[in-house]
Amino acid sequence: MNEINSTLNDFLLNTKSSAALVLNEKGKLITSLHLDYGDSVAAMTAAILSMSDKFLADIGKGTLKQLFLKTSEGVVIGNKIxxxxxxxxxxxxxxxxxxxxxxxxxxxxxxxxxxxLK
Known part of the structure; x- marks a missing residue:
């Protein structure tokens, strides 16, 4: 887990991002950095990912690889590992x-x- 956290921390420093998390397909939090309520965020993220995957499949546009959300306070980027x-x-x-x-x-x-993560 330390290797994953180290990789995430390097990413946060290099991109000046504020937080990051890794979750599995069921919404279980694997790890998070600088994020309150990581378990809840992971569960909500899994719901968004599942709905997005189904949406793309239904309209025949392939499978989800990356997700981008723009908020009033910044940006959220998600990527399939x-x-x-x-x-x-x-x-x-x-x-x-x-x-x-x-x-x-x-x-x-x-x-x-x-x-x-394999």
């Missing part, structure tokens, strides 16, 4: 959205190498 796990990052600054989305995708690829 693999079929069973998802990483979510929160940032107050969405000014460089393209870079943040690419970096989150790279984070997911790096996390997919971790034996706990």
């Amino acid at each position: 693999n079929a069973s796990n998802f990483v979510v990052a929160f940032t107050r600054d969405g000014s460089n959205l393209g870079l943040l989305m690419r970096t989150t995708d790279e984070l997911a690829a790096e996390l997919s190498k971790n034996s706990i």
Whole structure:
């Protein structure tokens, strides 16, 4: 778990994001950094992901890989790590959205190498 937390922490520092979490497909929190109520956020995220996956399947647009939410206080980017796990990052600054989305995708690829998340 320390390796996952270290990877997330490096991501937060490099992107100036404020928080991150990793959850499984059932909404169980694997780990989170700088996030209150991580268990609740993971469960709600799993619901959003499930509905988004079903929506995309119903309209024949493929499978969900990355999710972007813009809020009044920032940006939420989620990325599939693999079929069973998802990483979510929160940032107050969405000014460089393209870079943040690419970096989150790279984070997911790096996390997919971790034996706990395989």
